[in-house]
Amino acid sequence: MIRILATLLGLGALAVAVTGFAARYLPIAGHPTLILAAAAPYLSVAALAAMLLFVVARRWVLALLAVALTVALMWVYVPRFLPGPSEQTDAVDVRVLTSNLGMGEADPRQLVALAGAGADVVAVQELTQEAADGLSAAGMDTVFPHRVIVPAPGATGIGIWSRHPIVHSGRIDGYALPMVGTRIRVPGVRVDATVLSVHLAAPWPMPIEDWKSDYATFPDTLREMGVAAGAGAVIVAGDFNATYEMAPFRRLLDGGYSDAGNESGAGLARSYPAGGIGLPLIGIDHILIKNCAAATVRTVVVPGADHRGLLATLRLPVDMTAS
Structure with missing residues (x-):
């Protein structure tokens, strides 16, 4: 029962994270896509939850999928917290x-x-x-x-x-x-x-x-x-x-x-x-x-x-x- 519940919750979390990732690239035609794009950083956190839930459920393929999405999201967001190299001395x-x-x-x-x-x-x-x-x-x-x-x-x-x-x-x-x-x-x-x-x-x-x-x-x-x-x-x-x-x-x-x-x-x-x-x-x-x-x-x-x-x-x- 725990595996089933964790799997269902994990699938829900994965869907939320995928939505957050995709919202960054969708054309903004109206308020719904605008709101999704604005909420993307918060939706993306669900990828970590999905990864943990799939591990608890021992759904290893889904867990690897969640890991891949988490890495992709880190590639998007982590550089924004890291200062770039300074090339200007004068x-x-x-x-x-x-x-x-x-x-x-x-x-x-x-x-x-x-x-x-x-x-x-x-x-x-x-x-x-x-x-x-x-x-x-x-x-x-x-x-x-x-x-x-x-x-x-x-x-x-x-x-x-x-x-x-x-x-x-x-x-x-x-x-x-x-x-x-x-x-x-x-x-x-x-x-x-x-x-x-x-x-x-x-x-x-x-x-x-x-x-x-x-x-x-x-x-x-x-x-x-x-x-x-x-x-x-x-x-x-x-x-x-x-x-x-x-x-x-x-x-x-x-x-x-x-x-x-x-x-x-x-x-x-x-x-x-x-x-x-x-x-x-x-x-x-x-x-x-x-x-x-x-x-x-x-x-x-x-x-x-x-x-x-x-x-x-x-x-x-x-x-x-x-x-």
Whole structure:
């Protein structure tokens, strides 16, 4: 009886784990596949349970199948917790903080204190006019004297503050929410860095069409930004409203981009939801990089916001022609 029960439970666990593995590669056509992809890391844990249950049931063929699936899942997830090799010896460190302000509700004093202590560039999303005024009153413009901000009601505001000079900027339209792009002159780096603050459409609980449209278009924007940047670093920070498990997000990495969290070994870098006493469940805030490297990435608490911020130390080569 125990063997039968363990076998049945093992088959159920195996089905859950296979679903989690497959969800990473399925096209996201609607909310069901979206939810499965977001839950993939949690579903994948069932592979270990299946392996143990099949051993208890002495179902050796099924146990080997569960072992193979577990190894495949480890091949997918373990590298995300391991920092990649550092190849840049002559580089300038630039610290980047990205934070979704939660409809402008983030505490301005604490955000300025956090940014002032740990960042050189700050990318924000959901920047309302009230939030912009509060940040300025709290000293943001003093600590970060260069800025490009587009305050707007609700979730539509966006902005960038920088310690280093902003030498060019522009608003990027054509998406559900506006974005801003800048060229920042980092002392000691030969070619100006391109920095974008982005906020892609949310796929839930509203209809998913805007999200799908943004993800169909954004790879072209990244490609164009990469071409325009030439040998210069490209840093794309913000609320992507997608986890790394979602295939449309991973397609953004084509063309030489990498996810700074993955490159630095930050693991799942879960950032949402950040309210209440529980831990965030999914990582939808990201920093994508090109022509530079990620030394460290970690999530940080931003009081009042419904996302955790993401704080990264990036290494920009001094001679970008050598990157």
